[in-house]
């Protein structure tokens with residue numbers, strides 16, 4: 359079946375429909391059975407059917423926004439995922455070779471309960487919730503996105519780090535045959551790696567994300583399993599995680615290693631700390647281009663400031 363994918367900021371009919379209407383229409387579609395879904399949604403038929411019980415997850419009302427949500431077509435059509443391409447508007451066209459089912463997440467290192475989770479079990483193991491978060495890229499563009507996921511703390515408690523563990527390292531899948539950007543950008547130290555202190559990861563804001571806009575994550579947004587750390591720059595929000603390791607030593611991270619003066623290891627959103635080539639005092643809302651002052655810790659100071667008091671980053 360030929361599906362027409364929208365380009366740029368073009369709004370397909372589905373996005374122009376209020377979400378509530380769209381979801382009730384999905385309800386109708388679901389009741390039509392498998393053939394009906396296949397006919398209407400094409401390649402997403404299986405994901406839509408499997409996700410029916412989990413999505414949309416109940417929204418947690420505690421986390422509120424100071425700006426409108428970014429249209430879904432923008433957040434799923436303007437992506438940084440260098441394993442595929444550096445062209446943000448082409449990532450969604452380059453992910454078709456990437457297989458995300460089956461998927462396992464290997465949790466290892468300094469923990470009492472190391473374990474390999476099958477993603478289908480993992481997504482049902484910890485209760486999913488939806489949260490509306492601001493999202494700020496180090497390049498100074500910003501969005502506001504409804505994520506679905508569960509607190510990192512839930513998984514961390516289950517694997518039970520040893521007292522000697524101080525850091526949590528996360529690693530993206532390394533599949534050169536499925537990820538054309540790896541071959542065309544050989545100077546990066548693949549696989550993509552990120553890390554944070556366990557104390558940071560235990561903060562209530564830190565999520566493992568499995569969905570966006572009330573549906574499972576599309577591949578361009580890091581299917582099936584990614585980090586959501588809203589007080590840090592986007593680059594810390596590592597996608598398509600296959601491995602999580604608990605360590606005593608601070609793990610290197612891809613961007614910090616590539617350019618330490620541009621991308622700090624912590625990479626907390628900070629309007630007073632400019633990138634060497636641009637100010638971080640303001641951000642540009644995508645897609646309107648409207649400028650706003652950047653908020654300290656991306657507006658999450660009340661939640662995270664205590665993690666950093668008395669420390670200089």
Ligand SMILES: Nc1nc2c(c(=O)[nH]1)N[C@H]1C(S)=C(S)[C@@H](COP(=O)(O)O)O[C@H]1N2
Nearest residue numbers: 437438439440495530550592593595596597
């Ligand atoms: N594996 C991997 N994760 C990644 C990236 C990447 O290139 N590879 N880019 C990061 C950057 S710079 C940003 S801004 C966000 C973008 O997430 P989004 O496309 O869902 O908006 O993903 C982050 N996670």
Ligand SMILES: [Mo]
Nearest residue numbers: 495496592593
């Ligand atoms: Mo980014």
